[in-house]
Amino acid sequence: MTFPGYFVSFEGGDGSGKTTQARLLGQWLGEVTGREVVLTREPGGTPLGAELRRLVLHGDHVDARAEALLYAADRAHHVATVVRPALARGAVVITDRYLDSSVAYQAGGRELSEEDVEGLSLWATHGLLPDVTVLLDVDPEVSAARLSGEPDRLERAGQDFHRRARETFLRRAAAEPARWVVIDAAAPLEDVQAQIRVDVAARLDLTPVVEEAAAVAAPELPPGTVSEPAEELDEPEGVAGGLPGGFPGGVPGDGVAGDAVAGDAR
Ligand code: TYD
Numbered sequence: 057m058t059f060p061g062y063f064v065s066f067e068g069g070d071g072s073g074k075t076t077q078a079r080l081l082g083q084w085l086g087e088v089t090g091r092e093v094v095l096t097r098e099p100g101g102t103p104l105g106a107e108l109r110r111l112v113l114h115g116d117h118v119d120a121r122a123e124a125l126l127y128a129a130d131r132a133h134h135v136a137t138v139v140r141p142a143l144a145r146g147a148v149v150i151t152d153r154y155l156d157s158s159v160a161y162q163a164g165g166r167e168l169s170e171e172d173v174e175g176l177s178l179w180a181t182h183g184l185l186p187d188v189t190v191l192l193d194v195d196p197e198v199s200a201a202r203l204s205g206e207p208d209r210l211e212r213a214g215q216d217f218h219r220r221a222r223e224t225f226l227r228r229a230a231a232e233p234a235r236w237v238v239i240d241a242a243a244p245l246e247d248v249q250a251q252i253r254v255d256v257a258a259r260l261d262l263t264p265v266v267e268e269a270a271a272v273a274a275p276e277l278p279p280g281t282v283s284e285p286a287e288e289l290d291e292p293e294g295v296a297g298g299l300p301g302g303f304p305g306g307v308p309g310d311g312v313a314g315d316a317v318a319g320d321a322r
Contacts, residue, residue, distance in 0.1 A: 061091075061143035062260050063184070065154035067225055068192035069218055070211050071199030072241045073248065077192060078150050080249050081256065085148045088269045089262065094142040097152035099130040101138055113208040124162040124173055131155065132180035140184065154186060156228055161210065164224030165217040188259040190252055191229050192241035196222060199241075235259075 064081070066074040079095060086093040100109035108130045112118060118126065131154070142149045155177040163170040196218035203211060229236035237255040239248055257266045 059140070059143035060146040062089075062148045063139065063143055063186045063188075064148065064150045064256060064260075065156070065186040065189045066150070066152050066192065067154070067156045067160070067189055068241060069194055069196050069199045069222055071202040072192040072194045073202075073245065074152050074192055076245065077190070077249055077252060078152050081190075081252055082148070082150050084253055085150075085256075085262075088257075088266050089148065092142070092145065092147040094138070094147050094149045095152075096134070096138055096149065098134055098154055098157065099127060101130075101134040101151065104133050105130040113210060115209070118209075120162065120166040120168055123166070124158065124168055124176060127158050127162065128176045128180040131158070131177055135181040135184055151186075154189070155181065156189060156225065159228065160221040160224040161217075165213065165221045170224075186235065188256055189229075189236050190256065191225050191236055191238045192248070193222070193226065193238055194241040 062085075064078075064085075066078045068074050075097075082093040082095045085091070098105070099112060100106045108126050112123060112126045112130075134151075139149050139151065155174065158177050159170055159174050162168050163173040196215055200211075200215075200218075226238070229238050237252070237259060239251050239255070241248060243251075253266075257263050
């Protein structure tokens with residue numbers, strides 16, 4: 057079944073900056089489309105999910121299959137109670153992690169079968185896949201250095217685990233290029249965001265909407281008028297070049313710790 061809304065997921069390693077980038081994209085998509093934006097995340101996008109998140113990330117050892125089932129349970133409830141209703145209302149839903157995280161971490165990382173883990177999530181969600189998935193790709197060694205605070209159970213899983221997860225993300229992106237956008241997350245935050253906007257707008261067929269919004273924001277000059285040089289603009293290239301809705305209030309810090317997203321805009 058297709059929905060009137062747009063479904064975007066962000067994927068990538070811990071510390072890749074997904075949370076910040078998802079929030080900035082949400083602000084911008086709200087401005088250019090005029091739609092409701094729901095920013096959410098997995099695990100933990102619902103009250104039940106918050107409990108599951110605590111158990112799976114901050115509890116004792118969890119068996120690999122039990123771990124896969126807990127993430128799938130979180131996802132099933134999240135999709136049924138938050139994602140599908142929002143998409144049915146015509147909202148833009150942006151989730152910080154979705155099904156591909158399970159395939160990357162529970163299969164790629166933990167070595168369960170990819171078919172099993174993906175099949176489990178497809179069953180849990182009645183087959184709901186994002187319209188576009190943004191992979192913020194970064195070397196796990198670089199992203200580990202960005203993390204602050206006490207590492208959770210998954211963050212402690214080791215470099216090999218995170219390297220395998222990264223390889224799984226990249227392989228899935230290469231196999232399904234119509235759904236995935238791969239961005240080098242080691243680039244400066246503003247450049248990453250500008251690239252995400254261009255690529256997501258193209259994948260969602262929003263480029264005409266974006267151009268229309270840009271034309272309203274900057275009405276065409278009468279013939280013969282000389283336009284001012286754009287050197288005053290402090291927005292990144294590609295955003296200043298016509299996309300409205302830059303970074304209101306400046307670019308926030310790279311808030312990768314990540315507990316503040318769920319429910320922000322709901
Ligand atoms: P979180 O603090 O949200 O990390 P991040 O900010 O990097 O997204 O913790 C989520 C952790 O759970 C992260 O290490 C990835 C892991 N995870 C899975 O292993 N499987 C999944 O299906 C999902 C959604 C997350």
